[in-house]
Amino acid sequence: MWWWEGRIRWDELARALLTFLIGLFAIIWYAWRYVNSRKKPPLLPPGPRGLPLIGSLPFLGSNLHQCLDELARRYGPLMKLQLGTKLCVVISSSSVAKEIYKENDIIFSNHDLPIAARIISYGGSNLVRCPYGPTWRAMRRVFNQDLLSNKNLDVSKDLRQKQIQKMVSELHSNAGNSVNVGEIAFATSLNLLESMLWGDRLKCEAIEGDFQQLVMETIKLLTRPNISDFFPFVAWFDVRGIERRMRKCISRLDKIYEAIIERRMNLDGVDDGKAEDATGGKDFLSILINVMKDDDPKKPITWTNIKALITDIMVGGTSTIATTVEWAMAELIHKPEIKNKVQEELKAVVGAESRVDESHIPRLSYLHAVLKETLRLHAVVPLLVPRVPSQSCVVGGYSIPKGAQVMTNVWAIQRDPAVWDNPLEFGPERFLGNVVLINDFSFFPFGSGRRKCAGLPLVERLLPLIVATLLHMFEWRVPDSEKLDLREKFGVTLTKANPLVAIALPRFHPPWRCTTD
Numbered sequence: 001m002w003w004w005e006g007r008i009r010w011d012e013l014a015r016a017l018l019t020f021l022i023g024l025f026a027i028i029w030y031a032w033r034y035v036n037s038r039k040k041p042p043l044l045p046p047g048p049r050g051l052p053l054i055g056s057l058p059f060l061g062s063n064l065h066q067c068l069d070e071l072a073r074r075y076g077p078l079m080k081l082q083l084g085t086k087l088c089v090v091i092s093s094s095s096v097a098k099e100i101y102k103e104n105d106i107i108f109s110n111h112d113l114p115i116a117a118r119i120i121s122y123g124g125s126n127l128v129r130c131p132y133g134p135t136w137r138a139m140r141r142v143f144n145q146d147l148l149s150n151k152n153l154d155v156s157k158d159l160r161q162k163q164i165q166k167m168v169s170e171l172h173s174n175a176g177n178s179v180n181v182g183e184i185a186f187a188t189s190l191n192l193l194e195s196m197l198w199g200d201r202l203k204c205e206a207i208e209g210d211f212q213q214l215v216m217e218t219i220k221l222l223t224r225p226n227i228s229d230f231f232p233f234v235a236w237f238d239v240r241g242i243e244r245r246m247r248k249c250i251s252r253l254d255k256i257y258e259a260i261i262e263r264r265m266n267l268d269g270v271d272d273g274k275a276e277d278a279t280g281g282k283d284f285l286s287i288l289i290n291v292m293k294d295d296d297p298k299k300p301i302t303w304t305n306i307k308a309l310i311t312d313i314m315v316g317g318t319s320t321i322a323t324t325v326e327w328a329m330a331e332l333i334h335k336p337e338i339k340n341k342v343q344e345e346l347k348a349v350v351g352a353e354s355r356v357d358e359s360h361i362p363r364l365s366y367l368h369a370v371l372k373e374t375l376r377l378h379a380v381v382p383l384l385v386p387r388v389p390s391q392s393c394v395v396g397g398y399s400i401p402k403g404a405q406v407m408t409n410v411w412a413i414q415r416d417p418a419v420w421d422n423p424l425e426f427g428p429e430r431f432l433g434n435v436v437l438i439n440d441f442s443f444f445p446f447g448s449g450r451r452k453c454a455g456l457p458l459v460e461r462l463l464p465l466i467v468a469t470l471l472h473m474f475e476w477r478v479p480d481s482e483k484l485d486l487r488e489k490f491g492v493t494l495t496k497a498n499p500l501v502a503i504a505l506p507r508f509h510p511p512w513r514c515t516t517d
Ligand code: HEM
Pocket: 111, 127, 128, 129, 140, 312, 313, 314, 316, 317, 318, 320, 321, 324, 380, 381, 384, 385, 445, 446, 447, 448, 449, 450, 451, 452, 453, 454, 455, 456, 458, 459
């Protein structure tokens, strides 16, 4: 019958159509799966599993840089670590560091902001903790162009020389006795930075306000691991009392800053911008106040920024320089043949019985090699300042989520046997000659990229000046009762586990001929 025949044809057609549609659906489904599987975000880097809730916190020893190095040998140069609620990523090779600091520099241009740092920086208003953006850019410009320009550092040269002289006199009065080299280096760095900040007259007033004690307490609190940083939900309890003590510090520091700023403005007013305290109005505080008053739209800084920048200089500058001086002296006392070479160079450049002057520094190439080698073997900021990516990104084939804390183990990278011959040996010669280290991610103790250490121009003047003076003016030896060891202790700066105690004996007799007189 026509309708039956027709139905049969209709059935066949329907079956064929159905078969075609199923086939088409299967192809589309497989294609979709394939495309999606290729689009899947890369995995997080490998790393230890850790315990529920607390992660790997209980397994980390006190020398964190060494623990992370050991873990990296097992899990690789890009490693994930869960610390409480915090996801950390640890970088332990120069090639991965290059991807972070060069190829993805903008994404990684924020520094981490732990609770103690947030309090002392007026909520991230200083240069170290300020989020990357226009305010950071303005402060960095002020730091580079106004405070630490070559011209301005030249002007304050006499201030530094005076503090160096003070260090020499103190060592002279202690000649033949045991002295703690780290303490001397710390006091000298503090004095140097403070006199550059606001000159000697205001320095006396700051001392009355216990400024130096407060700086030391601040550094100590910044060093302490804070449970609240790893478990923000218990931050309210402030279990270790760090937040409470830091608030006390900042409130006392703030009072000192307010008083000194007022005094500086009065002095500058009275003396028509030339306060007669030997800074000639060129101390950092005067400069900062002038920048603020100038209302330059490119440098819109506030009173809060000024106070936060003072803390930056004091906290960022003192322990880093002092620790480097102590390590350099320890290595040189440990290796007298290297110390003798430095002293010979000093004799040739500075002259016997003359005082070391900043103008000698560019000609002290062996001393420079010694200082570089010190910073290579004893990276004083061993994990740099942790960075926080502003967006999720892929590095070394692994995913690094937005907000993770990225630590770079520069201590391990600078001892990598794949890059350095005899990496554990103190050998300044490796830095002599035409060594190109710019943008080399096997040696970067000052960090890299936009957020690289802003204090470098000052370090380049202070560090050689202190070490050269110590070696040129004195002969050093460890007292018989002491044993020189080179073990390390982790903190904000990587210090010696046991302080360097040594005896300084004058090489010349005062008064010295002064090359600048
Ligand atoms: C041996 C001495 C020093 C060492 C090893 C050192 C090391 C560092 C490191 C590793 C960073 C982080 C860099 C990064 O994230 O890539 C940094 C940042 C910084 N340092 Fe230093 N530093 C030293 C001395 C100083 C001094 C003397 C000052 C101040 C006068 C200073 C001021 C700063 C500031 C303001 C920053 C933050 C820069 C920014 O975030 O833009 N540092 N330093």
